[in-house]
Amino acid sequence: MATREIFWNIEPFGIILYFLLIPLAVVLAYGLYRRYRLWRLGQPDNRLDNLGRRLWSFAVTGVVDGFIHRRFLREPYPGLIHFLMFWGAxxxxxAAVIDFITHYTIGGLQGAPYLGISFAVDVLGIAAIIGVIFAAYRRYIQRPQRLDNKPENAIALALFFFIVLTGFIVEGLRIAAEHDPWAAWQPGGWVVAQIFGGLSEGTLLTLHRSLWWFHMALVLGAITYVALTFSSLAHIVVAPFNVLFRSSRPKGALAPIDLEEAETFGAAKITDFTWKQLLDLDSCTRCGRCQDACPAYATEKPLSPKKVIQDLKRHWLEVGPSLLAAKDSGGNGGNPGDNGVSMIGDVILEDEIWSCTTCRACQEVCPVFVEHIDKIIDMRRNLVLEQAEIPETAESALRCIEDRGHSCRGTTATRSWCLSLDVVHLAEDRDVDIVYFVGCAAALEDRNMKVAVAVVEVLKAAGLKVGVLCEEETCCGEPARRLGNEYLFQIQAQKNIEVFNSYGIKKIVVSCPHCYNTIKNEYPQFGGVFEVVxxxxxxxxxxKRGRLKPGNALGKTVTYHDACYLGRHNDIYEEPRQVVKAIPGSRLVEMQRSRRRSFCCGGGGGRFWMEERIGTRINEARTQQIIETKADIVATACPYCLQMFEDAIKAKEASEFLKAMDLAELVAAAIEQRSTG
Structure with a gap:
């Protein structure tokens, strides 16, 4: 019967290993406790809300992004490397756990189960060694820009490699000494056995016993090293908790501030972040995926999401011990550990904070679900609400919202022109099929007014009775929130919620993804729950229902740009493409960076109202990607994107062969007849 003795050639000393596990457990517990205390320097944050849904989400994510490696394998080369190492480890x-359990319950694995597990372990062990070799080659020979090499990386790869290698050598020495008839089921060990097969039995036994203990010393030493240093290998322990405790809010929703209870606004010190935000810092593995995805970094801005996280971590670990010491001695854990270093300005530059477009590309690719945007917004909140620091042009947009109820500084238009459309004014008639929340851009900026006209034309062609609020509509508040003025945002949100409720509005259609995200995902934080499309x-x-029948042939090649707040923030990818494909004579071509990988237009996160003085303009970089598709039209579904592309097309002198249009404009031009069936 095929089997193997668990402590072959080690008895009676194998029991020593169990005694060694006791101090190892103490060291591991000590290391985790030290880190736990550092995490607890952060502010309280309830991450056990919706526990049932959270656990289910964790299980699904564990299977899809952990075992199957979905996020990793979106980049096949580094993804496959990690996949091989992960499954090998x-x-x-x-196998070690199964060996232990079966040894003390049924006397060890035997027969087919033993052979099957032995074969799987060896094959995956070989795969793991291949993975380590390619990881070292990529990190130290190819040296992609996003990877920064530290001694801990070399130590991690060396430990992994030699633990697996010595495991195979120990197995091979046993096979050679025992003349194991089932050796073919352990291909890694079999190869080693051929190398050492000519040695005497005594030599094989001595080598086996020595290397077995050396192998165990490597394993125990690696665990001790991780526990005491909390190097990048610690993500093996920390990352699952980071995934479990990730935000349960909708992806596009920021955390609100309790303006009446908050002692400080935003984050000026490392202790102003929550404990979960500090756990984020430990979870980051410095893989650089976020940096590669970031449009700000790609266009020579000072922002790198990876660098922000690592700089915050470095600062946290520098000031943390003195903060804990002050706390233990009865202090409040405040300034004693700051060492005269300002988190905003010294650790994280203001230009880094204001360069973010909140496009969520960083979070979309992060394999351990680090939440970059919340930290950047928290620092913006502190700059705006406590330090009164904000770029001048952004400040004027906020002042416009405060004074005039919209963000379109400099315009002389008013929302009353909407009544010239074939719509119903809710103040006169509330009996409508749907309410169109026009938004600031579509109501007050010349180019986007055409989009509002097209939206109404299309909805009317489908037989819908459309209502508008007209002058009672005010800015949804999204620009204020993304620019850090939470106070102004909450004022705007409450105004709109009160108006919506006063008219009994239940269903709202918007043509701006930023309005969509805010009303759908953030208004519920303040009691405003509405159906938003x-x-x-x-x-x-x-x-799809046949109420709209585009009939006029377009005869153009169209590429669709995924707006960040429609795509990554709200997972709306298919419907816009279905609309383009439904237009006769249209040919849809995809950009290299589309859907989840879409490249931001540069207008999100309040950047629409800021001058772009550093590096290449993001909208021009995206427009170049559009030009490379040789499309005649870039279709958008966002007023920010539309305006950013209009400007970039002119700047790149591409107006003769490229046009930016909203989806509603394409459909309005293609409608042949109205069908109300």
């Missing part, structure tokens, strides 16, 4: 661990979703549904 996991099976080594599982984006016009691309509604148009796609009307076409």
């Amino acid at each position: 996991l099976f080594f661990l599982l 984006h016009h691309s979703q509604l148009i796609a549904e009307l076409i």
Whole structure:
């Protein structure tokens, strides 16, 4: 019967290993406790809300992004490297656990189960060694820009490699000494056995016993090293907790500030972040995926999401011990550890903070679900609400919202022109099919006014009775919130919620993804729960139901740009493409960076109202990607994107062969007849 003795050639000394596990457990507990105390320097944050849904989400994510490696494998080369190392290490661990349990319950694995597990462990062990070799080659020979090499990286790879290698050597020495008839089921060990097969039995036994203890010393030493240094290998322990405790808010929703109870606004010190935000810092593995995805970094801005996280971590670990000492001695854990270093300005530059477009590309690719945007917004909140520091042009937009109820500084237009459309003014008639929340840009900026006209034309063609608030509509507040003025945002949110409730509004259509995200995902934080649809979703549904029948042939090649707040923030990818494909004579071509990988237009996160003085303009970089598709039209579903592309097309002198249009404009031009069936 195929089997193997668990402590072959080690008895009676194998029991020593169990005694060694006791101090190892103490060291591990001590290391985790030290880190736990550092995490607890952060502010309280309830991350056990919706526990049932949270646990289910954790389980699904564990399977999809952990075992299957979905996020990793979106980049096949580094993803496959990690996949091989992950599964090799996991099976080594599982095999050890199974060996232990079966040894003390049924006398050890035997027969087919033993052979199957032995074969799987060896194959995956070989795969793990291949993974380590390619990881070292990529890190130290190819040296991609996003990877920064530290001694801990070399130590991690060396430990991994030699633990697996010595495991195979120990196995091979046993096979050679025992003349194991089932050796073919352990291909890694079999190869080693061929190398050492000519040695005497005594030599094989001595080598086996010595290397077995050396192998165990490597394993125990690696665990001790991780526990005491909390190097990058600690993500094996920390990352699952970071995934479990990730935000349960909708992806596009920021955390609100309790303006009446908050002692400080935003984050000026490391202790102003929550404990979960500090856990984020430990979870980051410095893989650089976020940096590669960041449009600000790609266009020579000072922002790198990876660098922000690592700089905050470095600062946290520098000031943390003195903060804990002050706390233990009865202090409040405040300034004693700051060492005269300002987190905003010294650790994180203001230009880094204001360069972020909040496009969420960083969080979309992060394999351990680090939440970059919340930290940047918290620092903006402190700059704006406590230090009164904000770029001048952004400040004028906020002042415009405060004084005039919209963000379109310099315009002389008013929302009353909307009544010239074939719509119903809710103040006169509340009996409508749907309420169109026009938004600031579509109501007050010349180019986007044409989009509002097209939206109404399309909805009317489908037989819908459309209502508008006209002058009672005010800015949804999104620019204020992303620019850090939470106070102004909450004022705007409450105003709109009160108006919506006063008219009994239940269903709202918007043509701006930023309005969509704010009303749908953030107004519920203040009691405003409404059904919100984006016009691309509604148009796609009307076409599907036959109420809209585009008939006029477009005869153009169209590429669709995924707006960040429609795509990554709200997972709306298919409906806009369905709309384009439904237009006769249109040919849809995709950009290299589309859907989840879409490249921001540069207008999100309040950047629409800021001058872009550093590096290449983001909208021009994206427009170059559009030009490379050789499309005639870039279709958008966002007023910010539309305006950013209009400007970039002119700047790149591409107006003769490229046009930016909203989806509603494309459909309005293609409608052949109205069908209300």
